[in-house]
Amino acid sequence: MRLHHTIRRTSMTAIAAAIILLATSAFAQTEQSRFASALQAAAAQVAAQPGSESIRRLSVDEAVKLALEQNLGIRIQRIDPQIQDMGVAQAQSAWAPNLTSTFSHNTQTQQSTSALSGGATSIDNGTFSTQIGMSQTLPWGGSYAGSWNNSRFTTTNLFSSFSPQLNSTLNLQYTQPLLRNYSIDQVRQQVASSRKSRDLSDIQLQAVITGTLRSVKNAYWDVVYTIDNLKAQQQSLALSQQFLKDNQKRVEIGTLAPIDIVQAQAEVAANEQGVIVADAAIKQAQDALRALVLDPGTADFWTITFEPTDAASFAERAIDVDAAVRNALDKRSDLRQAKNSLDQSDINLRFFTNQIKPDVNAQVSYITAAAGGSQLSSVNLAAIAAGGTADRTVISDRGFGTVLGDVFKNSYPNWTVGLQIGYPLGLNTAHANLAKARLQYEQSQAQLKNLQLQVATQVRTAARNVQTNQKRVQSARASRELQEKKLEAEEKKLAAGMSQSFFVFQAQRDLALARTAEIQAIADYNKSLVDFEAVQEVPLNGGGGQLTIAGR
Numbered sequence: 001m002r003l004h005h006t007i008r009r010t011s012m013t014a015i016a017a018a019i020i021l022l023a024t025s026a027f028a029q030t031e032q033s034r035f036a037s038a039l040q041a042a043a044a045q046v047a048a049q050p051g052s053e054s055i056r057r058l059s060v061d062e063a064v065k066l067a068l069e070q071n072l073g074i075r076i077q078r079i080d081p082q083i084q085d086m087g088v089a090q091a092q093s094a095w096a097p098n099l100t101s102t103f104s105h106n107t108q109t110q111q112s113t114s115a116l117s118g119g120a121t122s123i124d125n126g127t128f129s130t131q132i133g134m135s136q137t138l139p140w141g142g143s144y145a146g147s148w149n150n151s152r153f154t155t156t157n158l159f160s161s162f163s164p165q166l167n168s169t170l171n172l173q174y175t176q177p178l179l180r181n182y183s184i185d186q187v188r189q190q191v192a193s194s195r196k197s198r199d200l201s202d203i204q205l206q207a208v209i210t211g212t213l214r215s216v217k218n219a220y221w222d223v224v225y226t227i228d229n230l231k232a233q234q235q236s237l238a239l240s241q242q243f244l245k246d247n248q249k250r251v252e253i254g255t256l257a258p259i260d261i262v263q264a265q266a267e268v269a270a271n272e273q274g275v276i277v278a279d280a281a282i283k284q285a286q287d288a289l290r291a292l293v294l295d296p297g298t299a300d301f302w303t304i305t306f307e308p309t310d311a312a313s314f315a316e317r318a319i320d321v322d323a324a325v326r327n328a329l330d331k332r333s334d335l336r337q338a339k340n341s342l343d344q345s346d347i348n349l350r351f352f353t354n355q356i357k358p359d360v361n362a363q364v365s366y367i368t369a370a371a372g373g374s375q376l377s378s379v380n381l382a383a384i385a386a387g388g389t390a391d392r393t394v395i396s397d398r399g400f401g402t403v404l405g406d407v408f409k410n411s412y413p414n415w416t417v418g419l420q421i422g423y424p425l426g427l428n429t430a431h432a433n434l435a436k437a438r439l440q441y442e443q444s445q446a447q448l449k450n451l452q453l454q455v456a457t458q459v460r461t462a463a464r465n466v467q468t469n470q471k472r473v474q475s476a477r478a479s480r481e482l483q484e485k486k487l488e489a490e491e492k493k494l495a496a497g498m499s500q501s502f503f504v505f506q507a508q509r510d511l512a513l514a515r516t517a518e519i520q521a522i523a524d525y526n527k528s529l530v531d532f533e534a535v536q537e538v539p540l541n542g543g544g545g546q547l548t549i550a551g552r
Helices: 002-048 060-070 072-077 079-095 186-253 259-293 321-331 333-355 381-385 400-408 429-495 501-534
Strands: 054-058 098-111 122-137 143-155 162-177 304-308 359-376 394-398 413-422
Touching: 054 060, 060 072, 060 186, 060 259, 072 079, 072 186, 079 122, 079 186, 162 400, 186 259, 186 304, 186 333, 186 501, 259 304, 259 501, 321 333, 321 429, 333 429, 359 400, 429 501
Parallel strands: 054 304
Antiparallel strands: 098 122, 122 143, 143 162, 162 359, 359 394, 359 413
């Protein structure tokens, strides 16, 4: 009875195994058929749209060149120095001379109120005058003003000696500060500050260029990494597919349990997922690089696919940390900006120190004037009283040329030399501004020292990151080689019946992880070299004393 039950159980087990074998074989063939069909459909779709995507071979140097020409951030920043040039010109415009001119003609009729008016009921006056003047604040603090006035006056008044009367006056004035506003004044302060702002725009432009090129190179190595990672995932997929085929043959000949087919299929499905994720990562990396090196206005902006021509190689490099720190302290953009800010604080300090001095100004004034025209004879008052007319004759006639000659020959000079002194009593705004400027200058000095410490720390961290990634690559490479040997040994043991499929699967996964780790380590090493070069010129994260480390 027991033997019968034993035979019956054995028969049922064999039947179940046969059903499972047939089902799994059919399932495996169906899944493989579906996977092949999907690949064929994707290939057909790409072939049906030959113009939808264009391949562009690109090296690191070519990517850098494209970014310098087309990157939007660099193009935007390049406008800022031009804007600052306008700021300098605006500040210097306070030194430009100012020319003024006036032309006027005035007529006037007055009621006669004198008995000696010769019977006239009104007096007519007419004046035509011109004025030309120029004034300017000079770059050394002095200022001048000059004017030349000319007029022609006519009148019917009997008691006027000239009609027409010609007048010309030349007026020159110069003022020179001797204490306050002598070495620096508000205009010179603004000009010096605007020039420092112009220098700052150059520093910021160079920082944007360096930071962008660092991003371009890292984005390039990200594309290389994602492509290499896809190849590694495809190798793992091909390895698992081959192992699935080998297990199917072993099941067919009865040397392997059917359940191992399911495990192999699960491994194939997991690796297919890895291939899909790796392919999506390539598209993301392509978009990041595209945004950095291409102009979005190009027609094929979204359809260009880059094919890197530079491989992510590994070559050990000696790092001189002390030289890098010295170079960073001399070239770092944030340090140069801090020094620029310190210079601007120094300009303000010098200006407010000057403003507390007494206001002492030397003044020189020169005036020369001349008159001319048609000189008339005196009025005969007796004839007018007797009811006669007030006939007058021209005694002499001095034309406008003669008047100008008197002016420019200095015939009638008038000189004035003076000294103007002013000094406010007690505390004033100038003292408060000076105290504030001194505190700001001390603060800028302390900030500069603190920033220098941060820069040295960042450079040392970047150098340490390069050295760490060197060791990572060496370790990852050794691990990958060992995992390859381990997988080879597990496959031989399985073929000899001394191992199980589970250990082969585990070895395959370990090899896939080791390959990915090696690719990642090499990419991180190349990116850390880029960061090490960049950190000597710009902060890697825009400032703040922190450091973005590749691979973390």
